[in-house]
Amino acid sequence: MSTGEPSATSTRRTVIAVFLAGVSVFLVLYETQGLLPAIREAYGIDTPTASLTVSATNVAMAVFLIPFSALAPRIGHARQIAGGVVLAALLALIMPFMPSPELLIAVRFLQGVTIASVPATAMAYLSLRLPPGALPGAIGVYIAGNTIGGLSSRLLTGLAAEILGWHGGLAFTAVISLVCGLIVVWLLRHDLFTTSKSVAARDSVTPTDEAPATQQVAAKHRDPANAEPVQPPRRAMIPLRSGLWRIYLTGFLCMIVFGGSFTMLGTRLQQDPWRLSEGAVALFFLIYLVGTVVTTYYGRLATKLSRTSLTLIGMVTALAGAGLTLIDSLTWIIIGMSLLTGGFFLGHTGASAAASAKRTGVDSTRSAAIYLTVYYLGTSLGAWLSAVLFTDFAWSGVVVMCMTSLAAVLILTLTGAPIGFRKRN
Structure with a gap:
């Protein structure tokens, strides 16, 4: 664990970073859900095949949540969060240019893998970086980021597609996601590039060391609107x-x-x-x-x-x-x-x-x-x-x-x- 209490500035930076990480990945999680008719017509596929652009992402996310939660202490929680948000956004940027539905679905599956790195890690990272008194509020802020990202994923993509077409709608959401992701990287830069023993110790904390408040709300991030009090x-x-x-x-x-x-x-x-x-x-x-x-x-x-x-x-x-x-x-x-x-x-x-x-x-x-x-x-x-x-x-x-x-x-x-x-x- 850290040898000293984190400063107010450090705490605020961590909370904002995790909030934007939630916004970033959930922005691209459901982005094809409202565009299935356009995707179906563009590729000449049936509706069940088009729906795989939603299912593939969620399947990948479900499968990789637990592995990523185990991997985070080894590579660093901040590095896993930063890598996930950037890779998910980059995959979202190339997705509109996929020449076949098979490649589109494959990219959506890979997106699910990268997205999983954030919800599998965010709660534990907050518990490691923040004092116990700041943890409940930080968790609420993180959940709010999931809510905003999940709703905007459907809403902004559809509204942008009205003007730019479905390709442009997906690209518009991807750009916003990438901007949020790059800000996350900048905010987490101290944990990303430091080699100090204190950070290594924080990242090596096992689940049994987590605060009870974190353990009680660890499942609240599974959907953007799950901000129920314990x-x-x-x-x-x-x-x-x-x-x-x-x-x-x-x-x-x-x-x-x-x-x-x-x-x-x-x-x-x-x-x-x-x-x-x-x-x-x-x-x-x-x-x-x-x-x-x-x-x-x-x-x-x-x-x-x-x-x-x-x-x-x-x-x-x-x-x-x-x-x-x-x-x-x-x-x-x-x-x-x-x-x-x-x-x-x-x-x-x-x-x-x-x-x-x-x-x-x-x-x-x-x-x-x-x-x-x-x-x-x-x-x-x-x-x-x-x-x-x-x-x-x-x-x-x-x-x-x-x-x-x-x-x-x-x-x-x-x-x-x-x-x-x-x-x-």
């Missing part, structure tokens, strides 16, 4: 290892719904009877902000209702929202997607909090990492499966997929506590 249990709890699979499966199923519905929403809106432009479709991703509201107030709700009750309410709300999206009206689609988003975040927030709060120490860190992995695998499967179903059954096929997954979460919740805890008598 809600301490109101009474003593006994962790049930047999319930862990319920936590992971709840997150996996929820992400099939969320990832699948938003991946194909743009394709639906760009067809009859609306034929909306990329820019207009991009505005629909503002619905994502409903999740920010839900996660912000989740802690307050959890003081009045159990997590199981909140999950049940969330799944029923999401089911109602999915059903409303079947109505061919933009107003009802907005209402339906808003309800689906709010319901999703009620279930997902409870599961993610349970995964990270399972216990302190290595078990908690490992549990959060596993949840993070299955979370992105759910996004990948949802994006691809929704495209397949949309091709054969139009939007109704996507809704059936969503309702099936939501019903499965309801069954998990009703047949056993999905958060993996049992009250102590």
